[in-house]
Amino acid sequence: LQLEESGGGLAQPGGSLRLSCSASGFTLNYYAVGWFRQAPGKEREGISCISVSDGNTRYADSVKGRFTMYRDDVENMVHLQLASLKPEDTAVYYCVAPLPRCDGSFDYGSTDIGYWGQGTQVTVSS
Numbered sequence: 752l753q754l755e756e757s758g759g760g761l762a763q764p765g766g767s768l769r770l771s772c773s774a775s776g777f778t779l780n781y782y783a784v785g786w787f788r789q790a791p792g793k794e795r796e797g798i799s800c801i802s803v804s805d806g807n808t809r810y811a812d813s814v815k816g817r818f819t820m821y822r823d824d825v826e827n828m829v830h831l832q833l834a835s836l837k838p839e840d841t842a843v844y845y846c847v848a849p850l851p852r853c854d855g856s857f858d859y860g861s862t863d864i865g866y867w868g869q870g871t872q873v874t875v876s877s
Contacts, residue, residue, distance in 0.1 A: 752776035752866055754846045759871030762836050770831040770871060772846030780824045782849035785857070785864075786831050788842035788873075796842075797857025799831060800850055809855035814840075836875045843870040 758770040772784070785800035798811045799820040808820050819832040833840065846868040850859065 754848060754866050754868035756844060756846050756868040756871040758830075759844060759873045761874045761876065762833075763877050764837060764875055766836050766875070768833045768836065768873060770833065770844055770846075770873070772829045772831075772848075772868060774827055774848065777848075779827055779829055779848060780822055782865075783851070783853040784822075784829050784846065784848040785850050785853065786820065787845045787847055787857075787867075788840075789845070789870075790839070790842040793842075795845075797859070800853035800855075800857070801829065802853040807853070809853055811855075811857060833873065836873075838875050840873060840875050843872050845870045 753775045755773050756770060762768050783800060783803050785797060787795050787797050789795040798814050799818055801808045801820050817835045822829050847864045849865045851863050
């Protein structure tokens with residue numbers, strides 16, 4: 752069972768990127784899925800999730816209105832569209848699944864999350 756992120760890279764402030772997460776060994780649309788990020792010198796931060804029951808999404812205040820998460824059930828993937836990027840969005844971004852819930856709290860215990868991807872670097876700089 753494995754998650755793999757792709758799509759990171761260098762973007763200018765105000766720019767956009769699309770991150771993708773593919774799964775092998777399990778079907779993502781059966782589970783709540785999330786994205787975390789970790790900036791240099793900072794703690795890991797939950798930033799988005801998508802529920803399994805109704806497909807609703809939740810976002811951290813730091814990215815709300817700028818990032819959009821959605822599923823691609825045909826390809827067994829989830830995507831995170833990043834827009835209006837800021838230098839403070841610079842971080843390693845991780846796909847995580849399954850999540851026990853998607854309620855916007857991003858308050859998960861150390862054993863609550865099944866799998867983490869290896870991460871993809873996003874750097875926002877002019």
